[in-house]
Amino acid sequence: MLHISTRGEAPSLSFADALLAGLARDGGLYLPQALPRFSAQEIAGFAGKPYAEVAERVVGALADGDIAADALKAMIGEAYGTFRHPAVCPLIQLGDNLFSLELFHGPTLAFKDVAMQLLGRLMDHVLAQRGERATIVGATSGDTGGAAIDAFKGLERVDVFILYPHGRVSDVQRRQMTTVEADNVHAIAVEGTFDDCQNLVKALFNHHAFRDELRLSGVNSINWARIAAQVVYYFTAAVALGAPHRPVSFAVPTGNFGDILAGWIAKQMGLPIGRLMVGTNSNDILARTLETGVYEMRGVAATTSPSMDIQISSNFERLLFEAHGRDGAAVRRLMQSLAQSGRFEIAAEPLARIRADFHAVAQDEASIAAEIGTTWREAGYLLDPHSAIGVAAARKLLASDPATPAVALGTAHPAKFPAAVAAASGVTPALPEHLADLMEREERFSLLPNDQGKLERFIAERARAVRSAAA
Ligand SMILES: Cc1ncc(COP(=O)(O)O)c(C=O)c1O
Ligand SMILES: N[C@@H](CCOP(=O)(O)O)C(=O)O
Secondary structure (H helix, E strand, C coil): CCEEECCCCCCCECHHHHHHHCCCCCCCCEEECCCCCCCHHHHHCCCCCCHHHHHHHHHHHHHCCCCCHHHHHHHHHHHHHCCCCCCCCCEEEEECCEEEEECCCCCCCECHHHHHHHHHHHHHHHHHHHCCCEEEEEECCCHHHHHHHHHHCCCCCEEEEEEEECCCCCHHHHHHHHCCCCCCEEEEEEECCHHHHHHHHHHHHHCHHHHHHHCEEECCCCCHHHHHHHHHHHHHHHHHCCCCCCCEEEEEECCCCHHHHHHHHHHHCCCCEEEEEEEECCCCHHHHHHHHCEEECCCCCCCCCHHHCCCCCCCHHHHHHHHCCCCHHHHHHHHHHHHHHCEEECCHHHHHHHHHHEEEEECCHHHHHHHHHHHHHHHCCCCCHHHHHHHHHHHHHHHHCCCCCEEEEECECHHHCHHHHHHHHCCCCCCCHHHCCHHHCCCCCEEEECCHHHHHHHHHHHHHHHHHHHC
């Protein structure tokens, strides 16, 4: 199966090629030409199966034979063997029809591990088959970076450069990136916001000579394989709650729109998802867009849910592509408008299509703290600020439809954000044992300005040095 770019001007690629490419050469994002679909009977058959087995079916269908089934099975087994919970992504009941899907039992305590542990293995596998090396560049508002560094540390065929906004991630998140001792890992603090970091990464991909010389690859959710791996937990959660015999709704703390897009993909693959609720913090560009049809950037505010302090929500482009009937030219026009004026307007028809599947609600800092406090007092369950946005959004779903189970995605462990959690609940969550000495480990990072030229020189020098030391 080939994968096509949302901007319609890049070569179509196989799953393995799209995996290594990251961003398409026309600046767009890859999507499969057609999505596989499971019958209700097949979905019912997922009930009671271990997570890894469902992952084999779902990721296997999306990879469409491009990765040999036995190799995929082995990689999935290894990837989810790194999780501390036997169910991998357990479902916890918090109230009547209210559930938390805990996605934070991987090595770095965030949902990013679910995809990244598999992505690292998939990339290494494909690079080894081809005898190639790659330079991975990624932008993080806190969690993707740590998850990528954990998944790729020490791999011989990749150098990893992670850009994070200086002073805008939590101490735990920063230390997960800066204390890893591996020569192929480079943590870069950028003087700017997450959006600046993400723009720099996209600019590196769009500088084709640099991209080709260093064989750039991406691990943000611009990489289709990230989304493919995230589709799996929508299936396991919904089936555990009675799908395909009844619909299940999901509330998703949203920033780059990758996680909730994975839910929409699951729906296109046959899963009966009721409503998909976008939850944002006060960086509410997506909530405003769904309400008004105008996507308009405003300055980004620093919040207690820093991983969602995002204005340019990359994966929204994939949804726009679908809502415009897969018209790459229409997406190019919208993206040009965004680059030139910081805004674009969605026409009535595509907006109606988006609104048919998605709803949105924004939470300010006071409501996030209140949700952490309420859930702790009423359910004895400690939420991190991002997951609290999900639970608050799920309550909104239940207020209008109490009969349909609402699953809030639990995207981070509360110990990643101890100060905010303690302030809201009075409880200071402890880091799991494997990270207990994180605050004592030595840090190693480079501070760079928000400057593409300087970043390119930095990456080229480091990548060449590692390659000549390895030769
Ligand atoms: C803890 C946490 N929650 C939610 C999000 C938002 O997810 P997405 O960017 O896929 O919308 C992120 C970052 O992406 C995150 O790190
Ligand atoms: N919240 C993310 C931002 C990057 O998102 P991604 O899913 O596109 O990698 C983070 O924590 O880094």
